[in-house]
Amino acid sequence: MPVWLQLILRTLGVLLFSAVWLRLLGRKMAAGMATFDRVYLVGFGVIAALLALNQIRPPLLGWLALLTWGLTGIAYSYLALKSKWVRDLVHGKEAVVIKHGKVMEEQLKTVRFTPEDLLQQLRKRQIFNVADVEFAVMEANGEISALVKSNRQPLTAQHLGVETAPEVGVQAVILDGNILDEPLATLGLNRGWLETELKKIGVQPENVFLAQVDAMGELYVDLFDDAIQVPKPTTRKLLLTTLEKARADLESYSLDTDNPKAKKMYQQCAREIASILYDARPLLK
Amino acid sequence: MTTYSKVKQTFLDLKSAKATLEQYALIAGEENARSFREIARKMEPTLQRLDRRIRSMEFEEPQYRGS
Numbered sequence: 001m002p003v004w005l006q007l008i009l010r011t012l013g014v015l016l017f018s019a020v021w022l023r024l025l026g027r028k029m030a031a032g033m034a035t036f037d038r039v040y041l042v043g044f045g046v047i048a049a050l051l052a053l054n055q056i057r058p059p060l061l062g063w064l065a066l067l068t069w070g071l072t073g074i075a076y077s078y079l080a081l082k083s084k085w086v087r088d089l090v091h092g093k094e095a096v097v098i099k100h101g102k103v104m105e106e107q108l109k110t111v112r113f114t115p116e117d118l119l120q121q122l123r124k125r126q127i128f129n130v131a132d133v134e135f136a137v138m139e140a141n142g143e144i145s146a147l148v149k150s151n152r153q154p155l156t157a158q159h160l161g162v163e164t165a166p167e168v169g170v171q172a173v174i175l176d177g178n179i180l181d182e183p184l185a186t187l188g189l190n191r192g193w194l195e196t197e198l199k200k201i202g203v204q205p206e207n208v209f210l211a212q213v214d215a216m217g218e219l220y221v222d223l224f225d226d227a228i229q230v231p232k233p234t235t236r237k238l239l240l241t242t243l244e245k246a247r248a249d250l251e252s253y254s255l256d257t258d259n260p261k262a263k264k265m266y267q268q269c270a271r272e273i274a275s276i277l278y279d280a281r282p283l284l285k
Numbered sequence: 286m287t288t289y290s291k292v293k294q295t296f297l298d299l300k301s302a303k304a305t306l307e308q309y310a311l312i313a314g315e316e317n318a319r320s321f322r323e324i325a326r327k328m329e330p331t332l333q334r335l336d337r338r339i340r341s342m343e344f345e346e347p348q349y350r351g352s
Contacts (some may be wrong), residue, residue, distance in 0.1 A: 112319050140322075188312065218314035235305065242302050249295045256288060265338060269331045280306075283317060 010059075011052040014066075018048050021070045026077050034091040034140045044069050089142050098136035098146070111138050122146060125284075163282040174211035177224070187213055194219075236284045243280065247273040289342050296335040303328045 022029070022044075029037050047066050056062030080087040085160045097118065108118060119130070121144040127133060136146040157164045171183035173194060184190055197219050198205055210222040218236065247270050254266035303325050310321035 076337050146341060213312055216317070239305050242298050244308055246299050246302070249291065251289065253292060253295075262338060265334055269334055272327065272331045276324055276327055277325075279320070283320055283324075 007052075007054065014048045014052040017066065018044070025070075025073050029073065030075065035142075036090050038141075040073055044073070094140060095138045096136070097138050097144065098130070098133050101131070101134055101149070103130065107138070111142075113138070118144070164285070170183060170212050170214040172210065172212050174205075174208045174221075177206065177209060179205065184213075187215065187217075189213065189217070190248075240277070240281065240284045243273060243277050247277065289339070289346070292335065292342070293339055296332065296339060299328060299332055301337070303332065 011135045029041060030130050031037070044066070047069055050056055051059065051062040051066060076086075076090065080091065095109070095111050097104055097107050097113070103115075103118070108115070113121075121142075122128075122130065122133065122136070125144065125146050127148065128190070129148055129284065132148050133146050136144055138144055171187055172253055173180055173187075173189075179191060179194065181191065184194060194211075194213075195205060198208065198221070201219075201221065203221060203223065206224060207223045208221055209224045212220045214220075216236065235238045250266050250270040250273060254263050254270065257266065306321050306325040306328075310318045310325065313321060
C-alpha cells in the first residue's frame with residue numbers, strides 16, 4: 001500500500017477513535033474546568049497527531065499510549081464522581097478570596113495570587129472596584145467568580161414590584177426546514193396546529209427555516225427567503241387593546257344613554273372590564 | 286352608527302376576546318392556564334348584561350333587529 005494512502009487511512013482512524021473517545025470522556029473534560037483537564041486534552045491531541053503522522057515506532061506502541069491515556073481519563077472521571085477525596089486531589093477546591101467585602105489575604109497566598117492578579121481577574125468580569133464585590137470565589141481553574149453587592153446588581157422586575165407572567169421555556173419546532181414533533185408534543189401541540197398557524201400568517205411550511213413557539217402559543221418564524229416580511233406576533237397585544245377599547249366604549253355608552261338603569265349597568269360593565277384588564281395585563285405583556 | 290350597533294359590536298368584541306383567552310388557557314402551561322380561565326370566567330357577567338341590554342333595545346325598537 002502506498003505511503004500516502006497509509007497516512008490518510010491512519011489519520012482517519014485516529015480521528016475516528018478520538019471523536020468516539022472524547023464523547024466517552026464526558027462533558028466535564030470538554031468544559032476544561034480544571035488545569036488537569038486542559039493538560040489531559042492537549043496530551044491526548046499530541047499523541048493522536050504523532051500517531052497519525054507515524055512518528056511513533058512501532059505504531060502499535062502509539063495506539064497503546066493513546067488507549068492508556070484515554071482509559072485513564074475515563075477512570076479519573078468515574079473516580080472523581082465516586083470519591084470526593086480524589087476529586088479534591090486532582091481538581092482542587094475552590095477558595096473564597098473575598099468574603100463580606102473583605103479580601104482574604106491568606107487565601108490569596110494559598111492560591112499564589114498577587115493583589116494585581118486579583119484585580120486583573122475582577123476586571124475580566126467588568127468589576128473595577130473591589131469595593132463593589134460582596135463575595136468572590138477562586139475556581140479550580142484560576143478563574144474568579146464574583147458576586148457584586150446588591151445595590152450594584154442590575155434591576156429586575158422583582159425590585160420594581162412589577163408583576164410578570166412566569167417564563168416557561170420556548171421550543172424550537174422547525175429547524176432547517178424540518179418540523180420537529182417532539183418539541184411540539186412537549187408544548188402539548190401537534191403538526192396540525194403548526195400548519196394552521198402558518199396558514200394564518202400566510203406562510204408555507206416549506207419556506208420556514210426556523211420556527212419557535214413559546215408556552216403561550218406565540219409563534220416566531222424565520223423564512224428561507226429573507227426578503228419576505230413576516231407579520232410580528234401581535235395577538236396578545238391585540239387582545240389587550242380590544243379590552244381597553246371595550247372599557248372606553250362602555251363608559252361612553254353610560255354617558256350617552258338617558259335610561260338610568262342602563263347607565264348604571266354600563267358603568268358596572270366598565271368597572272368589571274377594568275378589573276379584568278388589571279388581571280390580564282401582566283399575562284399579555 | 287347607532288348606539289345599538291355600537292353596543293352590539295362591543296359585545297361581539299368581548300365575546301371574541303373571551304374565546305381567545307380560553308384558547309390561551311388551552312395552550313398555556315399550568316400556572317398561566319388557571320389565570321386565563323379565571324379571567325375568561327370573570328367576563329361572563331359583563332357579556333350577559335350586555336346581551337340582555339341588546340335584547341331589550343331590540344324589543345324597544347324592532348327595526349334595529351338584525352343590523
